[in-house]
Amino acid sequence: MTERQRPALAYIGLGSNLEAPRDQLERALSALGSLPLSECVARSSLYTSAPVGPQDQPDFINAVAAIRTRLSPLALLDQLQALEQRHRRVRNRHWGPRTLDLDLLWYAGLERHSPRLTLPHPQMRHRRFVLEPLAEIAPTLSIDGQSPLTLAARLSDQTLTRLTP
Numbered sequence: 001m002t003e004r005q006r007p008a009l010a011y012i013g014l015g016s017n018l019e020a021p022r023d024q025l026e027r028a029l030s031a032l033g034s035l036p037l038s039e040c041v042a043r044s045s046l047y048t049s050a051p052v053g054p055q056d057q058p059d060f061i062n063a064v065a066a067i068r069t070r071l072s073p074l075a076l077l078d079q080l081q082a083l084e085q086r087h088r089r090v091r092n093r094h095w096g097p098r099t100l101d102l103d104l105l106w107y108a109g110l111e112r113h114s115p116r117l118t119l120p121h122p123q124m125r126h127r128r129f130v131l132e133p134l135a136e137i138a139p140t141l142s143i144d145g146q147s148p149l150t151l152a153a154r155l156s157d158q159t160l161t162r163l164t165p
Contacts, residue, residue, distance in 0.1 A: 007068045008108035009041075010076060011138065013121070013130050014063045015101040016087075021061040022046060022163070024087055024100050029065055031086075035079050038069035044133035046163040052127070053095025061163070064105070064133035073107045077117055080104060105130060106141070125151055128158040 012032060016024035025046060033040035043065045051057050069076055080102040087100035105121040112119040124130045125143060131152035134141065141148055 007070055010067050010069055010073075010107045011105040011134060011141075012065045012067060012080065013101075013103040013105050013124070013133075014065065015060045015103075015129070016099055017051065017058045017060040018097050018099045019088075021058075025061055025063055028083060028087065028100055028102065029063065031083055032065050032067055035067070035069065035071070035076075035083075037071050038067050038076070038079075040065055040067050042066040042137040044136040045165075047129055047133055048161045048163060049129035050159060051095065051097075057097040060129065062129040062133060064130065064137060066137050073104065073110065073112060073117060073119060076107070077104055103130075105134070106143075126155070128152050128155040128160050131155070132160055132162075 014025050014028055016028075018024075029040070029043050032038070044063045047062045048059050049062055050059055071079065084100050084102055103121055103124075104117065104119065105124050107119050110119050120143060121130075124134075131148040135148035135152060139147060139149065143151060
């Protein structure tokens with residue numbers, strides 16, 4: 001496992017639409033705090049949204065978490081994918097239903113383009129279900145020079161509902 005010398009702040013997108021999705025997200029949010037060399041420092045509310053891609057599946061529950069980590073971006077990605085596997089994530093079809101989806105959205109302001117990982121996440125600017133929860137915990141984060149809420153406002157055609165605790 002590769003370590004960084006100083007802790008880095010990273011934002012993780014979470015989504016689920018199978019097998020009690022709210023419970024899946026709550027368990028995953030708790031597990032993020034147990035990742036090696038990492039601590040969860042903030043989490044958004046839960047939100048519901050229509051699926052991206054095939055519409056013949058249940059709506060998703062989404063959230064965003066902030067973690068402080070000494071893991072490198074790829075080591076963190078490995079840990080996130082292992083957590084998905086512990087939640088029995090199966091990749092049957094692109095944008096299909098899933099028990100847990102974890103996306104590394106942003107990592108310490110790094111820009112990276114590799115076959116395994118692109119940072120910041122290439123689709124986050126186009127997904128209200130990512131931007132609004134992100135704005136809740138990181139309102140001053142700059143994405144392409146704009147705040148998450150400013151970017152989310154441009155996506156008014158995407159329906160998103162904040163769940164009550």
